[in-house]
Amino acid sequence: MGRGLAILNWSLIGFWIMAIISVCSAVLMIANRNPVRSALFLVLGFMMQALLYLSMSAQFIAAVQIIVYAGAIMVLFLFVIMLLNIGSPEALRERGGLQAPAAIVLAIVFLLLLAGVGALGGSQINHLMNPSVIPNYGTVDAIGKTIFDPSKPWLFPFEATSILLLIGVVGAITLAKRRL
Amino acid sequence: MPAVPTSYYLGLSGVLFTIGMIGVLIKRNPIVIFMCIELMLNAVNLSFIASGRHFGHMAGQMMVIFVMAIAAAEVAIGLGIIVAIFRTKETINIDEINLLKY
Numbered sequence: 101m102g103r104g105l106a107i108l109n110w111s112l113i114g115f116w117i118m119a120i121i122s123v124c125s126a127v128l129m130i131a132n133r134n135p136v137r138s139a140l141f142l143v144l145g146f147m148m149q150a151l152l153y154l155s156m157s158a159q160f161i162a163a164v165q166i167i168v169y170a171g172a173i174m175v176l177f178l179f180v181i182m183l184l185n186i187g188s189p190e191a192l193r194e195r196g197g198l199q200a201p202a203a204i205v206l207a208i209v210f211l212l213l214l215a216g217v218g219a220l221g222g223s224q225i226n227h228l229m230n231p232s233v234i235p236n237y238g239t240v241d242a243i244g245k246t247i248f249d250p251s252k253p254w255l256f257p258f259e260a261t262s263i264l265l266l267i268g269v270v271g272a273i274t275l276a277k278r279r280l
Numbered sequence: 281m282p283a284v285p286t287s288y289y290l291g292l293s294g295v296l297f298t299i300g301m302i303g304v305l306i307k308r309n310p311i312v313i314f315m316c317i318e319l320m321l322n323a324v325n326l327s328f329i330a331s332g333r334h335f336g337h338m339a340g341q342m343m344v345i346f347v348m349a350i351a352a353a354e355v356a357i358g359l360g361i362i363v364a365i366f367r368t369k370e371t372i373n374i375d376e377i378n379l380l381k382y
Contacts, residue, residue: 199305
């Protein structure tokens with residue numbers, strides 16, 4: 101694949117569009133004072149991530165991402181914002197001080213660390229450039245057959261997750277009901 | 281059609297994780313801090329799926345399913361805690377919720 105044709109690589113163009121939109125929505129989410137707008141930018145980011153999952157042939161995960169994150173978790177966030185009535189922009193005044201510059205410095209250090217790890221693993225990443233393609237990858241069929249296969253280690257975590265969700269339901273009701 | 285290299289997805293995942301980390305460090309509103317934690321979990325999910333696609337292994341997508349289930353439980357509990365704190369203290373400013381410090 102020549103350098104000239106790489107410019108017209110549509111999957112790469114799509115990736116860059118989705119990446120820029122998701123990074124911009126993440127930045128706008130933490131730059132906004134109004135939590136409702138933050139939640140809506142977070143929804144945009146979740147949608148973009150679902151599209152990225154689709155581009156990596158993870159169809160089932162993309163659908164679950166939309167249903168669970170953009171649907172259920174976002175409704176929960178907006179409901180609590182409405183319940184506590186903190187939607188007005190002046191409700192929480194962010195104080196100045198050293199916190200924001202320190203956070204930026206720490207974030208830059210963290211990004212440099214990540215880039216260093218990437219550079220150290222560069223020899224592996226270079227041959228990682230061609231993802232392997234297997235048929236039926238990421239379909240409901242493949243995921244169901246993997247998760248319920250007794251010879252694979254996913255069956256027990258699946259059952260444990262159901263108990264965890266039950267504990268979550270009981271805990272949420274207990275917290276909401278009793279006065280602390 | 282040539283696919284996007286795995287390293288691009290990993291880089292995007294690192295950038296999103298860092299943005300979420302900045303948000304956790306500088307925001308005062310615990311609900312927005314929760315949103316930032318969700319963003320960080322999503323960034324990790326992205327790298328899981330990218331690695332899973334790269335090696336042609338289903339383990340990446342399995343991990344993402346479990347992370348999503350645990351994130352849903354965590355948000356339900358966390359928002360319940362925030363509502364309970366708001367009922368007792370009438371504020372949710374994270375700087376004024378410092379009872380555990382003493």
